[in-house]
Amino acid sequence: MTSTERPDRIAFLKAHGTENDFVIVPDPDGRLDLPAAAVARICDRRAGVGGDGLLHVVRSAAHPEARSQADEAEWFMDYRNGDGSIAEMCGNGVRVFARYLLHAGLVEAGDLAIATRAGVRRVHLSKTGDVTVSMGRAELPEEGVVVTLGGRSWPARNVNMGNPHAVAFVEDLAHAGELRSVPPFSPAAVYPDGVNIEFVVDRGPRHVAMRVHERGAGETRSCGTGACAVAVATARRDGVNPAETGTPVTYTVDVLGGSLSITELPDGTVEMTGPAEIVAEGTFDPAWLAGALA
Numbered sequence: 001m002t003s004t005e006r007p008d009r010i011a012f013l014k015a016h017g018t019e020n021d022f023v024i025v026p027d028p029d030g031r032l033d034l035p036a037a038a039v040a041r042i043c044d045r046r047a048g049v050g051g052d053g054l055l056h057v058v059r060s061a062a063h064p065e066a067r068s069q070a071d072e073a074e075w076f077m078d079y080r081n082g083d084g085s086i087a088e089m090c091g092n093g094v095r096v097f098a099r100y101l102l103h104a105g106l107v108e109a110g111d112l113a114i115a116t117r118a119g120v121r122r123v124h125l126s127k128t129g130d131v132t133v134s135m136g137r138a139e140l141p142e143e144g145v146v147v148t149l150g151g152r153s154w155p156a157r158n159v160n161m162g163n164p165h166a167v168a169f170v171e172d173l174a175h176a177g178e179l180r181s182v183p184p185f186s187p188a189a190v191y192p193d194g195v196n197i198e199f200v201v202d203r204g205p206r207h208v209a210m211r212v213h214e215r216g217a218g219e220t221r222s223c224g225t226g227a228c229a230v231a232v233a234t235a236r237r238d239g240v241n242p243a244e245t246g247t248p249v250t251y252t253v254d255v256l257g258g259s260l261s262i263t264e265l266p267d268g269t270v271e272m273t274g275p276a277e278i279v280a281e282g283t284f285d286p287a288w289l290a291g292a293l294a
Contacts, residue, residue, distance in 0.1 A: 008286060009283040009284065009286055010025070010032065010283060010284050010286075010289060011025075011026055011281065011282070011283050012024060012025050012026075012042075012049060012281070012282060012283070012284060013026075013100060013103075013278055013280065013281045013282075014049060014050075014051070014278075014279050014280040014281075014282075015055075015096045015099065015100065015276065015277060015278045015279060016092075016096065016221075016257070016276075016277055016279065017092035017093070017095045017096045017131075017222065017224065017274060017275060017276045017277075018092060018221065018222035018255050018257040018258035018259070018260060018274055018275060019221035019222055019255075019256065019257025019258065020052050020053075020090075020092040020093075020220050020221055020222035020223060020224070020255075020257060021050070021051045021052055021221075022051050022052065022053050022054065022055050022092075022093055022096055023042055023043060023048075023049045023050075023051040023053075023054045023055070024054075024055045024057060024096070024097075024100050025042075025054060025055070025056050025057065026057045026100075026104065027056060027057060027058050028057065028058065028059050028062070029058075029059065029062050030058045030059070030062035030063050032056075033293070034054070034056060034080070034293075035084070035293065036080075036083070036084030036085060037084060037292075038084070038289075038292045038293045039054050039080045039082075039083075039084035040082065040083050040084040041292040042054060042284075042292060043080075043082040043083075043084075048292075051082060052081075052082050052214070052217045052220045052221075053079060053080055053081050053082050053087070053090060053093060053216075053217060054079070054080040054082075055077060055078075055079060055093055055096060055097050055100070056077075056078035056079070056080065057075065057077070057078075057097065057100065057101075058075070058076045058078050059074060059075060059076065060073055060074060060075060060076040060115045061074075063076045063078060065078070065117060066078075066115045069115035069119075069120055070115070072113050072115070072120045073112075073113035073114055073115035073120045074113075075097075075101060075106070075107075075114055075115065076114075076115040076116070077090075077093060077094060077097045077114055077115065077116050079093050079116070079117070081214070081215060081216025081217050082216060082217040082218075083216040083217065084216075085215070085216040086117070087117070087163060087215070087216065088116070088117040088118040088162050088163045089116050089117065089118035089121075089161065089162035089163050089225055090224065090225065091133060091135060091161070091223070091224015091225040091226075091227065091228060091272055092222055092223065092224040092274070092276075093224070094114055094116065094121050094123065094133045094224070095123075095131040095133055095224065095272075095274060095275075095276040096276045096277075096278075097114060098112065098114060098123045098125045098131055098133075098276065099125070099131060099276035099277070099278060100278065101125075102125055102127070103278050107125070109125050109126055109127045110124070110125065111123070111124055111125075112125060116162070117162075118136070118161075118162025118163065119136060119162065121133055121134060121135065121136070122134040129275070130273050130274055130275055130276075131273070131274065131275070131276050132271055132272065132273040133224070133271065133272050133273075134269055134270075134271055135161060135162070135224075135225065135228050135269075135270045135271065135272050136161070136162060136269065136270065137267075137268040137269055137270065138159055138160065138161055138228065138229065138232040138264075138268070138270055139159070139160040139161075140157070140158065140159060140160075140232070140236070141158045141160065141190075142158075143158060143190050144156055144157055144158045144166065144190070145158070145166050145185040145186060145187065145190050145191070145195075146185065146186055147166065147168045147183050147184070147185045147197060148183075148184050148185070148186075149175065149176065149177050149183050149184070150175065150177055152170075152175055154168040154169065154170055154199075155168070156168040156185065156197065157233040157236070157237075158190065159229035159232055159233050160229075161225040161226075161228050161229050161270070162225065163196065163215075163225055164191050164193070164194070164195045164196065165195065165196045165197070165198060165225065165226055165229035165230075166185060166191070166195050166196070166197045166198070167198045167200060167229055167230055167233040167234075168197065168198065168199050168200065169200050169201070169234075169237065170199050170200065170201060171201070172201065173199055173201055173209065173210075173211050175199070176199040176211050176213075178219070179211060179212075179213045179218065179219035180218045180219060181213075181218070182194075182197075182213060183197050183213055185197065194215040194216075195215065196212060196213065196214050196215055196223060196225070196226050196229075197212065197213045198210050198211070198212045198223070198226045198229060198230050199211045199212070200230050200233075200234065203252075203254060206249070206250065206251045206252065207251065207252045207254070208230060208231075208234055208251060208252075208253055208254070209253070209254035209255075210226065210227065210230050210253060210254070210255060211255075211256065212226045212255075214226070221255060221256040221257035222255035222256065222257040222258065222260070223255070224260065224272055224274070227253040227255060227260045227262055227272065228262050228270045228272055230251075230253055230262075231251040231253055231262035231264065231270070232264055232270065234251055235249050235251065235264060242264050242265060242266045242268075243266055243267070243268055245266070246266050247266065248263050248264065248265050248266065249263070249264050250262065250263040250264075258274070258275065259274070260272055260273065260274040261273040261274065
């Protein structure tokens with residue numbers, strides 16, 4: 001379906017993972033064109049359904065960006081930020097995406113693979129309860145940035161989890177301010193495509209709490225890739241590297257919407273475990289959606 005055609009009634013669902021919330025749009029055959037402006041309107045909390053992002057559910061074989069992954073993963077998570085921009089990955093989104101596939105009867109509980117722009121992600125899906133996602137390996141580029149807010153400055157560790165993160169350890173999460181706008185950082189050239197910025201405080205042994213500004217969304221209640229980046233950055237700060245010790249390390253990462261358990265394995269793979277819930281289902285009004293797609 002193109003943006004010039006009047007859409008029929010198209011289904012959507014609303015879901016969240018640790019209160020990082022998403023609009024799910026099932027489109028198995030990839031017929032729906034979703035321009036950035038339409039996604040932004042759907043995700044608008046006053047004029048649309050409302051969400052931090054949109055999960056466009058498409059078979060990998062039906063999407064040009066995922067066809068090369070179709071042999072490994074039947075389903076592609078075409079993830080969009082709340083402003084309509086395209087993102088490589090979303091950790092909470094992968095858990096919610098997997099929960100939707102089970103909810104819709106498209107997969108069975110157990111192990112499955114999901115294609116993303118950051119590569120295939122392996123998921124263990126229980127019939128109820130938490131979802132575990134193998135998030136791949138963290139990359140730790142040497143060049144970091146300095147984040148400055150309210151007259152304070154902090155060095156931020158550069159961590160890439162398929163998307164870019166800057167992790168700053170602070171004395172108080174309130175020092176992060178309102179986080180609706182992008183916190184200033186320099187040098188800007190380190191993140192030419194923007195960055196997710198996490199502010200982190202210690203809560204106890206292998207237990208931290210964070211707030212996050214996500215690219216294209218502002219402050220969100222949770223960020224799965226951000227929690228993974230935070231756990232890895234905290235482990236290195238603590239002098240822990242599972243590749244050297246041969247022993248996995250697990251951190252609890254509190255977010256505004258709950259808690260996630262993050263484990264880094266000796267081979268560098270990072271696993272994230274947390275909840276994912278479907279909260280509502282409905283259909284877009286055809287006239288409204290036609291206006292959004294125009």
